Amino acid sequence: FFEGKELRLKQEYFVVAATLQDIVRRFKSSRFGCRDPVRTSFETFPEKVAIQLNDTHPALAIPELMRILLDIEKLDWEKAWEVTVQTCAYTNHTVLPEALERWPVYMFEKLLPRHLEIIYEINRRHLDKISAVYPGDWDRLRRMSLIEEGDPKRINMAHLCVVGSHAVNGVARIHSEIVKTTVFKDFCDVEPDKFQNKTNGITPRRWLLLCNPGLADIIAEKIGEDFLTDLYQLNKLLDFVDDEAFIRDIAKVKQENKLKFAAYLEKEYKVKINPDSIFDIQVKRIHEYKRQLLNLLHIITFYNRIRKDPNKNFTPRTIMIGGKAAPGYHMAKMIIKLITSVGEVVNNDPVVGDRLKVIYLENYRVSLAEKVVPAADLSEQISTAGTEASGTGNMKFMLNGALTIGTMDGANVEMAEEAGEENLFIFGMR
Numbered sequence: 001f002f003e004g005k006e007l008r009l010k011q012e013y014f015v016v017a018a019t020l021q022d023i024v025r026r027f028k029s030s031r032f033g034c035r036d037p038v039r040t041s042f043e044t045f046p047e048k049v050a051i052q053l054n055d056t057h058p059a060l061a062i063p064e065l066m067r068i069l070l071d072i073e074k075l076d077w078e079k080a081w082e083v084t085v086q087t088c089a090y091t092n093h094t095v096l097p098e099a100l101e102r103w104p105v106y107m108f109e110k111l112l113p114r115h116l117e118i119i120y121e122i123n124r125r126h127l128d129k130i131s132a133v134y135p136g137d138w139d140r141l142r143r144m145s146l147i148e149e150g151d152p153k154r155i156n157m158a159h160l161c162v163v164g165s166h167a168v169n170g171v172a173r174i175h176s177e178i179v180k181t182t183v184f185k186d187f188c189d190v191e192p193d194k195f196q197n198k199t200n201g202i203t204p205r206r207w208l209l210l211c212n213p214g215l216a217d218i219i220a221e222k223i224g225e226d227f228l229t230d231l232y233q234l235n236k237l238l239d240f241v242d243d244e245a246f247i248r249d250i251a252k253v254k255q256e257n258k259l260k261f262a263a264y265l266e267k268e269y270k271v272k273i274n275p276d277s278i279f280d281i282q283v284k285r286i287h288e289y290k291r292q293l294l295n296l297l298h299i300i301t302f303y304n305r306i307r308k309d310p311n312k313n314f315t316p317r318t319i320m321i322g323g324k325a326a327p328g329y330h331m332a333k334m335i336i337k338l339i340t341s342v343g344e345v346v347n348n349d350p351v352v353g354d355r356l357k358v359i360y361l362e363n364y365r366v367s368l369a370e371k372v373v374p375a376a377d378l379s380e381q382i383s384t385a386g387t388e389a390s391g392t393g394n395m396k397f398m399l400n401g402a403l404t405i406g407t408m409d410g411a412n413v414e415m416a417e418e419a420g421e422e423n424l425f426i427f428g429m430r
Contacts, residue, residue: 051087092168092183104154318356382405
């Protein structure tokens with residue numbers, strides 16, 4: 001078990017160390033491609049360099065930059081710390097506690113002893129500051145410490161990221177509020193100005209122009225091509241909501257995309273599906289909070305309804321679920337097994353026929369997403385409210401004309417504001 005964890009820590013340090021050596025070398029050189037060090041002062045380092053910590057995985061950049069500045073460049077602690085904090089900023093991507101890294105201290109003692117010394121000193125100074133603001137509040141000191149007492153002692157990498165950065169952001173408005181009010185509440189109480197929101201986004205170049213050229217052409221014919229660099233231009237399409245020829249053209253492109261994807265599925269998965277059915281799609285990492293199980297319960301319910309009343313007129317539906325499970329996540333793998341087992345029953349039931357098909361899209365990846373997204377009729381964004389940081393698949397599907405069924409979670413909240421809540425199927429907690 002610990003061999004895998006140790007390898008992961010080595011990998012994280014390797015990438016961080018290589019990156020920082022390159023950053024420092026380039027900062028010191030006078031011009032591109034020149035290897036002769038010219039700059040010796042690190043005064044302007046934060047003006048020339050920005051290190052964005054994308055979740056806790058590159059958190060070692062903070063003690064590694066301190067190590068370089070202290071041990072190699074011979075800066076004093078205060079100056080090195082000022083440069084490090086002004087250079088680093090941290091993006092939090094999840095509120096799930098199991099996803100925030102906590103490394104055992106003994107692993108650092110073995111692999112990164114100098115970094116552990118630096119982290120201890122960062123923590124000592126950090127806790128001195130906190131106890132000056134909240135004297136005698138030992139519980140707060142325990143909660144805010146970079147070191148978690150226990151067996152084994154652990155280093156809280158998210159706390160290291162917050163303390164060692166000049167800015168901390170969440171990735172959707174609701175998520176950034178949760179970050180401020182729960183995950184890092186104690187830190188936000190001390191430095192509220194450090195916390196911001198930056199809602200995630202997608203590129204319309206890939207997720208419209210490249211993957212759905214038919215739709216992009218129709219839009220460009222009506223409003224020009226400026227929307228590719230300024231997506232707010234899509235507001236101009238509101239003038240054409242009652243234009244029957246325009247609506248017909250869009251529906252025609254969607255049907256062509258569905259036919260294309262149906263042919264791909266027949267070729268790759270040997271499953272024949274009805275291209276006139278609703279393409280109901282949930283593609284994302286397999287995780288309990290993303291609720292693929294809820295989707296499965298709906299599939300079973302729909303199947304039972306058809307079985308109970310086979311002569312009733314049902315709108316045909318092809319439900320596709322795609323995504324990968326983390327290597328050590330047993331429950332996620334069991335969910336994949338359940339999807340394929342339910343599909344086995346549904347797809348081979350002659351009573352059901354082509355009114356319901358269930359497909360697990362294996363090896364889900366960007367190149368497959370580029371085929372799936374333009375063909376979708378219904379986009380499933382059904383995570384338990386308050387658990388999905390942002391999501392970007394929700395945006396990709398909406399940009400390609402799929403309707404969204406989902407919870408008020410992640411970026412769905414802001415999408416509902418933009419598109420009008422009446423244009424999404426919203427359910428669940430708020």
